[in-house]
Amino acid sequence: MTAKDQAPPHIQLGMTDEEYEHVIEILGREPMAAELAMYSVMWSEHCSYKSSRAHLGAFSADQPWVVVGPGENAGVVDLGDGWLAALRIESHNHPSYVEPYQGAATGVGGILRDVFTMGARPIAVWDPLRFGPLDEPRNRYLLEGVVSGIAGYGNAVGVPTLGGEIEFADRFSQNPLVNVMALGILQRDQLVLSAASEVGSLAILLGNATGRDGIGGASILASASFEEGDEEKRPNVQVGDPFEEKKLIEACLELYDRGLVEAIQDLGAAGISCATSETAGNGGRGMEVDLDRVHLREPDMTAGEILMSESQERMLAIVRPEDEAEVLALAKRWEIEASTIGTVTEGPQLVVHHRDELVADVPAASLADDAPVYHRPFERPGDLDEIWAREPEVPPDVDAAATLRLLLDDPAIGDRSWIWTQYDHMLFLNTVVGPGHDGSLLRIKETDKGLAVSTDGDALRTYLDARRGAARIVFESALNVAVTGARPYALVDNLNFGNPEVPEVMWQFVEAVEGMAWACGELDVPVVGGNVSFYNQTDGVDIYPAPVVGMLGFCEPMPERPPRLDRAEPGMSIYVLGPETVGDFAASAYDRIVNGELRGRPADVDGDAARHVVAAAATLAHTTPVLHDISSGGLAVALAEIAIASRCGLTVDTMPGPELFDETPLRFVAVTHDDELDTNEPHRRIGTMGGDVLDFGDAGRIDLAEATELFRNALPRRLH
Amino acid sequence: MTVAVVVFPGTNCEHDIVHALDLAGAESELVWHTDTDLSGAMGVVLPGGFAHGDYLRTGAIARFSPIMAEVERLAIEGTPTLGICNGFQILCEAGLLPGALVANRDLAFICKPVHLRVESTESILTRSATVGQVLEIPLNSYEGNYVAADLDAIEADGDVILRYCDATGRSDETSNPNGSMNAIAGITNRGRNVAGLMPHPERASESILGSEDGMVLIESFVASLTVPAT
Amino acid sequence: MTAFRYRVTINRKRGLSDPEGATTRKALQDLGFISVESVSFGRILDLEVDSSDAETAQAEVEAMCAKLLANPVMEDFTIEAVS
Amino acid sequence: MTAFRYRVTINRKRGLSDPEGATTRKALQDLGFISVESVSFGRILDLEVDSSDAETAQAEVEAMCAKLLANPVMEDFTIEAVS
Ligand SMILES: Nc1ncnc2c1ncn2[C@@H]1O[C@H](COP(=O)(O)OP(=O)(O)O)[C@@H](O)[C@H]1O
Numbered sequence A: 001m002t003a004k005d006q007a008p009p010h011i012q013l014g015m016t017d018e019e020y021e022h023v024i025e026i027l028g029r030e031p032m033a034a035e036l037a038m039y040s041v042m043w044s045e046h047c048s049y050k051s052s053r054a055h056l057g058a059f060s061a062d063q064p065w066v067v068v069g070p071g072e073n074a075g076v077v078d079l080g081d082g083w084l085a086a087l088r089i090e091s092h093n094h095p096s097y098v099e100p101y102q103g104a105a106t107g108v109g110g111i112l113r114d115v116f117t118m119g120a121r122p123i124a125v126w127d128p129l130r131f132g133p134l135d136e137p138r139n140r141y142l143l144e145g146v147v148s149g150i151a152g153y154g155n156a157v158g159v160p161t162l163g164g165e166i167e168f169a170d171r172f173s174q175n176p177l178v179n180v181m182a183l184g185i186l187q188r189d190q191l192v193l194s195a196a197s198e199v200g201s202l203a204i205l206l207g208n209a210t211g212r213d214g215i216g217g218a219s220i221l222a223s224a225s226f227e228e229g230d231e232e233k234r235p236n237v238q239v240g241d242p243f244e245e246k247k248l249i250e251a252c253l254e255l256y257d258r259g260l261v262e263a264i265q266d267l268g269a270a271g272i273s274c275a276t277s278e279t280a281g282n283g284g285r286g287m288e289v290d291l292d293r294v295h296l297r298e299p300d301m302t303a304g305e306i307l308m309s310e311s312q313e314r315m316l317a318i319v320r321p322e323d324e325a326e327v328l329a330l331a332k333r334w335e336i337e338a339s340t341i342g343t344v345t346e347g348p349q350l351v352v353h354h355r356d357e358l359v360a361d362v363p364a365a366s367l368a369d370d371a372p373v374y375h376r377p378f379e380r381p382g383d384l385d386e387i388w389a390r391e392p393e394v395p396p397d398v399d400a401a402a403t404l405r406l407l408l409d410d411p412a413i414g415d416r417s418w419i420w421t422q423y424d425h426m427l428f429l430n431t432v433v434g435p436g437h438d439g440s441l442l443r444i445k446e447t448d449k450g451l452a453v454s455t456d457g458d459a460l461r462t463y464l465d466a467r468r469g470a471a472r473i474v475f476e477s478a479l480n481v482a483v484t485g486a487r488p489y490a491l492v493d494n495l496n497f498g499n500p501e502v503p504e505v506m507w508q509f510v511e512a513v514e515g516m517a518w519a520c521g522e523l524d525v526p527v528v529g530g531n532v533s534f535y536n537q538t539d540g541v542d543i544y545p546a547p548v549v550g551m552l553g554f555c556e557p558m559p560e561r562p563p564r565l566d567r568a569e570p571g572m573s574i575y576v577l578g579p580e581t582v583g584d585f586a587a588s589a590y591d592r593i594v595n596g597e598l599r600g601r602p603a604d605v606d607g608d609a610a611r612h613v614v615a616a617a618a619t620l621a622h623t624t625p626v627l628h629d630i631s632s633g634g635l636a637v638a639l640a641e642i643a644i645a646s647r648c649g650l651t652v653d654t655m656p657g658p659e660l661f662d663e664t665p666l667r668f669v670a671v672t673h674d675d676e677l678d679t680n681e682p683h684r685r686i687g688t689m690g691g692d693v694l695d696f697g698d699a700g701r702i703d704l705a706e707a708t709e710l711f712r713n714a715l716p717r718r719l720h
Numbered sequence B: 001m002t003v004a005v006v007v008f009p010g011t012n013c014e015h016d017i018v019h020a021l022d023l024a025g026a027e028s029e030l031v032w033h034t035d036t037d038l039s040g041a042m043g044v045v046l047p048g049g050f051a052h053g054d055y056l057r058t059g060a061i062a063r064f065s066p067i068m069a070e071v072e073r074l075a076i077e078g079t080p081t082l083g084i085c086n087g088f089q090i091l092c093e094a095g096l097l098p099g100a101l102v103a104n105r106d107l108a109f110i111c112k113p114v115h116l117r118v119e120s121t122e123s124i125l126t127r128s129a130t131v132g133q134v135l136e137i138p139l140n141s142y143e144g145n146y147v148a149a150d151l152d153a154i155e156a157d158g159d160v161i162l163r164y165c166d167a168t169g170r171s172d173e174t175s176n177p178n179g180s181m182n183a184i185a186g187i188t189n190r191g192r193n194v195a196g197l198m199p200h201p202e203r204a205s206e207s208i209l210g211s212e213d214g215m216v217l218i219e220s221f222v223a224s225l226t227v228p229a230t
Numbered sequence C, D: 001m002t003a004f005r006y007r008v009t010i011n012r013k014r015g016l017s018d019p020e021g022a023t024t025r026k027a028l029q030d031l032g033f034i035s036v037e038s039v040s041f042g043r044i045l046d047l048e049v050d051s052s053d054a055e056t057a058q059a060e061v062e063a064m065c066a067k068l069l070a071n072p073v074m075e076d077f078t079i080e081a082v083s
């Protein structure tokens, strides 16, 4: 027995004494066992955002096209003509470390439920991933498991995965990051929210049977750091069932179509207790719940287990009593189980019975609304000045060919098709620009509207400067959607950080949030939702701060032939647009791969310039065959990617060697026929497509075939 | 009803094939797997997806859905019947096409365009194509690896209608994406009215999606609706 | 009525490709287990059947295998009673 | 060197949900096999290992299971020598 086992129950459940006192104050008595379990999970970091909430107000969702901002299951924006888009991002970091396949799979399942809970049909998924270096077998195992989990669930549930992102760094070895973003579309009259306001309405539980899956799983796994020998956490593996989810999606969409639900909520962390208290609390009501009516997988479950179970693929629909029979019949037709487990009451109490015993009687809204808010101390890391003082070095006569060989062979730069060819990325016939490009572009059939998405993160740069790093992620993702022809329209963020009780981590968090909020403001992009994942720490080592964004872009009309990397042809001219380079090598691919260093301070971004460049790119996308943003690896890598995709060599004018690998943000390449670059934006013609060599003049040359081989094999050769 | 597109729980490509049939000028209707009447259908499509989650064995449970007795009746009577991907797997399980589909050689899901060579035009799927024609059509499957015990008989009979190949039409180990025996991507039955293929022609039905090569197959099927296949 | 238990073992027919077996063998060898000569994969299904007697139960399981659980085109199966 | 044979049986841990088993049970019941109470899936691997003696061979197989063949988070395995 460890000391923890002898501690009072609330300590065992991860609650502080103060939090426990607060529960007593709310109830006017000591909580019963099931009540304590409910508060402990609902007030966990994962569910309550208690460490982050005080700072998230920096984000604004204040734009006229925002229909639903943060707070609901997904953000919703208006696309005109009655069309809406719903988007959300989530992390499944700890579950994916414990069991990569199921962790990633259930992450996909969960994010899809967030989107179809809003009334939307999910049409695409993205998967930003972070792992430790691939020379460790365990990291290869995690990557392969996560990718096959996303494929296994996403493909079978019938939602295409249109891209993602991947980064490798030592601090992710013990704590990989698995984020998933989903996008859905709906008609305005199908929008459903989660507030149960009509007294007498019924709560119907739909989908999977409730079993002992991950009791307290999400909250325990997501709210505590891993220590050596933490095997007890292992039985908390939740198993995903994409088949059940597919039926659930179709059933729910039909329920919305027929106007049969008043409100609906998916079951995630804290299962039934969360879904019942949130629907009732959001509507200012209460609810009577009878746990004996819950369909169970294991008959002998306790009240606490039923309330807290995190069995996957379940939804709670709030339905008018006169519609109950129709809802149950519809569930039967779609071959899903349904049981009426509760009734909405005047309020405010959530009253739960099990086997004729009262097991909980708490103010419904208190579980969500009375959660503590912490203003955790934060402190600038002491070594930052020293890190900034160390400047990255690039020799003026850098050998472009030798450097490119190293960079193209890097698993975070090389071809990622090993990942995305395992994902169905074509289902629904909407994919106009798929994975392998800066952003993906989807059409909305029967309209001239297009949606673009890019997910981006940059943990190393954010580690060097959390404010600038996070801001630059926003600008990069904006440019990524712009080069498909879309303008940045809404953003969701996933803030993956270490232990918030460490002041330096909290400082990174606050800086990143402010940097990100500033960048979004400069671009007029509303933040419509997000997720915070703290405690990404193992054995006292915090991850690099890894905010991730999912940027939604919107265009109408769609470009007739959107730019693609494979549309360059011999004889076309190559242009560079955007600001002059400033020698930005901190956390660059060059410094990381060639020098093996992480140091210096990343360059700042001028907000006005950013807005300008992004708008120019989105306009040019309507007339230019190839547009590609310059990011990791600089101009040299961007050009190589175009040449490889188009199977066409190129020659560029001699330029100062370092300029080829400079990562000054907000620059992009355009390739088009001479004199056809239709822009007022300053641009520079730097070369010509043609031949079978990448020719960088005095800086060196490399055969296209060799570059292609290195690029294509960068990931596979490390995995097999 | 013109074309009946059968939907099993877990099917997900039904709207995509309806879209492609529409482009080819054919009307279609979705039919739920518990229905039992397909009278009036001039053709039947079993679309792609994961019927019954692909649990137990791909196609195994779907093959016993109530609608399948009717699908079998029509197929035996000569109605054009097409299985795409999961639909192909179901037709094999049901014994309407020979062979079976097992896990890909590399045990990974494959979603990418592949090249196919038309081997025979004597089928509802290839009648408008030409022998030797090379088509670029996306594949999207985990269990796309074709196996058959009586391969020689299948070949001798001319049942193979599509084979994986490279862009120039040559077939070898490197152009075979999933390990299928004899690089078989699509086959037909003896009566030539039932056909199945692993790649998805509906995903190559518009230039904005990257390829229109699938339309010759969809159009063959649509042409078969009015002119019964031999 | 008594509950009878059976274990059904389903194997790929000889001569048909067994990508799971081949890939696993390669993965084992890559991990340094070079002594592995062959790997073949099968699935097991543990079934519990309610029946008045063992004979009826076994016949039922045989029927299940023939009809649904195994695909005669590519698989063989064996049934074993478990006590 | 002698060839030793083993059968590794891998089953899902108790308490974990088994959607495939549940779906197969329902399919059997829909086909009229209403006596099926439960279905659960597992895998078997038949391995042939070259070794100087049985003890070394068995130890190797155990290492293979722990390292690759079974997923300790979700599965239990047993090893059985086959003559
Ligand atoms: N984890 C992943 N899953 C799917 N696609 C990925 C993943 N990682 C990268 N990709 C795809 O590879 C391409 C290049 O990714 P990346 O270099 O991150 O793009 P960018 O630098 O333009 O943001 C993108 O199209 C992206 O969607």
Ligand SMILES: [Mg+2]
Residues within 6 Å of the ligand: A437, A438, A439, A480, A629, A630, A631
């Ligand atoms: Mg980019």
